[in-house]
Amino acid sequence: xxxxxxxxxxxxxxxxxxxxxxxxxxxxxxxxxxxxxxxxxxxxxxxxxxxxxxxxxxxxxxxxxxxxxxxxxxxxxxxxxxxxxxxxxxxxxxxxxxxxxxxxxxxxxxxxxxxxxxxxxxxxxxxxxxxxxxxxxxxxxxxxxxxxxxxxxxxxxxxxxxxxxxxxxxxxxxxxxxxxxxxxxxxxxxxxxxxxxxxxxxxxxxxxxxxxxxxxxxxxxxxxxxxxxxxxxxxxxxxxxxxxxxxxxxxxxxxxxxxxxxxxxxxxxxxxxxxxxxxxxxxxxxxxxxxxxxxxxxxxxxxxxxxxxxxxxxxxxxxxxxxxxxxxxxxxxxxxxxxxxxxxxxxxxxxxxxxxxxxxxxxxxxxxxxxxxxxxxxxxxxxxxxxxxxxxxxxxxxxxxxxxxxxxxxxxxxxxxxxxxxxxxxxxxxxxxxxxxxxxxxxxxxxxxxxxxxxxxxxxxxxxxxxxxxxxxx
Numbered sequence: 001x002x003x004x005x006x007x008x009x010x011x012x013x014x015x016x017x018x019x020x021x022x023x024x025x026x027x028x029x030x031x032x033x034x035x036x037x038x039x040x041x042x043x044x045x046x047x048x049x050x051x052x053x054x055x056x057x058x059x060x061x062x063x064x065x066x067x068x069x070x071x072x073x074x075x076x077x078x079x080x081x082x083x084x085x086x087x088x089x090x091x092x093x094x095x096x097x098x099x100x101x102x103x104x105x106x107x108x109x110x111x112x113x114x115x116x117x118x119x120x121x122x123x124x125x126x127x128x129x130x131x132x133x134x135x136x137x138x139x140x141x142x143x144x145x146x147x148x149x150x151x152x153x154x155x156x157x158x159x160x161x162x163x164x165x166x167x168x169x170x171x172x173x174x175x176x177x178x179x180x181x182x183x184x185x186x187x188x189x190x191x192x193x194x195x196x197x198x199x200x201x202x203x204x205x206x207x208x209x210x211x212x213x214x215x216x217x218x219x220x221x222x223x224x225x226x227x228x229x230x231x232x233x234x235x236x237x238x239x240x241x242x243x244x245x246x247x248x249x250x251x252x253x254x255x256x257x258x259x260x261x262x263x264x265x266x267x268x269x270x271x272x273x274x275x276x277x278x279x280x281x282x283x284x285x286x287x288x289x290x291x292x293x294x295x296x297x298x299x300x301x302x303x304x305x306x307x308x309x310x311x312x313x314x315x316x317x318x319x320x321x322x323x324x325x326x327x328x329x330x331x332x333x334x335x336x337x338x339x340x341x342x343x344x345x346x347x348x349x350x351x352x353x354x355x356x357x358x359x360x361x362x363x364x365x366x367x368x369x370x371x372x373x374x375x376x377x378x379x380x381x382x383x384x385x386x387x388x389x390x391x392x393x394x395x396x397x398x399x400x401x402x403x404x405x406x407x408x409x410x411x412x413x414x415x416x417x418x419x420x421x422x423x424x425x426x427x428x429x430x431x432x433x434x435x436x437x438x439x440x441x442x443x444x445x446x447x448x449x450x451x452x453x454x455x456x457x458x459x460x461x462x463x464x465x466x467x468x469x470x471x472x473x474x
Contacts, residue, residue: 017043040284108161179210254380
């Protein structure tokens with residue numbers, strides 16, 4: 001049977017899906033997809049998979065796609081990040097029998113997409129040892145960073161996702177080859193350029209190369225974290241008018257009303273949700289259940305379709321976000337548990353505490369903290385933006401700069417709180433950190449270190465540049 005394309009593919013293979021769960025690393029795993037489908041999702045994506053790892057590592061394929069056949073988990077689109085046409089197609093050929101389409105990630109804005117790949121199971125990131133009989137030194141085992149030694153055959157460091165959006169010739173070759181070789185359609189997920197006309201030309205280029213469905217995230221690659229801001233539906237609307245393939249919109253989706261408004265305002269065929277779905281997987285149903293109810297249902301699914309406990313924790317931290325601001329000791333309990341039954345016990349504790357809060361609720365009482373609902377109800381989380389005045393100080397600010405700007409307070413970020421929990425003696429006072437002069441060529445710190453024969457020669461350091469001792473650990 002000939003491969004379906006464009007609107008025929010969307011209407012027949014994808015069932016005219018309008019409610020779509022986004023690809024989310026370590027978060028759109030099978031159990032979460034099934035939960036979302038029970039509550040209104042009509043199409044799901046896998047987490048972003050690394051094409052070169054998928055080709056090389058059978059365990060990676062088994063853990064991420066081949067684990068079991070699940071008829072309820074369709075239609076399904078498998079997403080890859082890649083920067084080589086041949087590797088992308090090889091990975092897609094291995095995956096095409098397990099899904100309804102292959103998606104190329106052109107939207108990941110995180111620095112890992114710029115610097116390098118560090119996914120589980122990647123053979124080139126395993127520890128390497130170098131010994132020196134003359135000095136009796138042994139380096140490793142250790143994961144070496146971007147200045148460490150890379151195993152033969154390792155992929156180029158980073159350079160995928162949104163960091164490919166200027167390389168139109170490469171993207172044309174990738175999409176064209178996939179369109180020719182695959183038995184399923186190829187799709188793309190992109191971020192916008194600041195200019196609408198350039199975004200439109202970008203989308204038209206991908207369509208011409210063979211892309212059969214386009215998801216447009218209405219933010220630029222610089223809009224992330226505290227700088228996320230509002231997604232531009234004007235960009236999405238312009239793309240929809242300019243192409244003859246189905247378009248999904250992504251960005252600013254927190255409730256079912258947003259979904260309906262986005263479809264009406266932009267004319268897209270469907271709407272994709274990521275953050276909104278994580279905080280309320282019943283978003284597409286237009287419901288806001290109690291947080292412990294969806295947690296119980298999710299844990300039941302995980303018992304049938306196991307996933308790493310770290311995924312479960314991450315989901316519950318999102319689902320319980322507002323309740324954990326009230327019952328903060330439960331955050332530590334969830335971080336400590338080592339089993340799925342331990343997580344279920346924390347959920348039961350949370351349920352009892354919320355029911356006590358409900359019983360103490362006074363008539364006419366309104367939610368605190370400006371929330372639309374009380375903390376025990378699934379609801380959106382609105383990420384705080386940078387403080388007013390940052391635009392006057394030079395526009396976009398880095399995440400670290402924003403953290404340092406807040407350094408006058410005693411409040412630590414969640415990641416730093418976790419680190420301090422593991423190591424109570426750790427300090428985050430910037431004045432106590434050692435200071436190194438920076439290399440004029442690459443910006444890395446320069447210090448006097450004892451050279452390790454065999455290591456410095458193989459590592460591709462710039463001339464005259466040395467790393468601090470912490471980068472060459474034993």
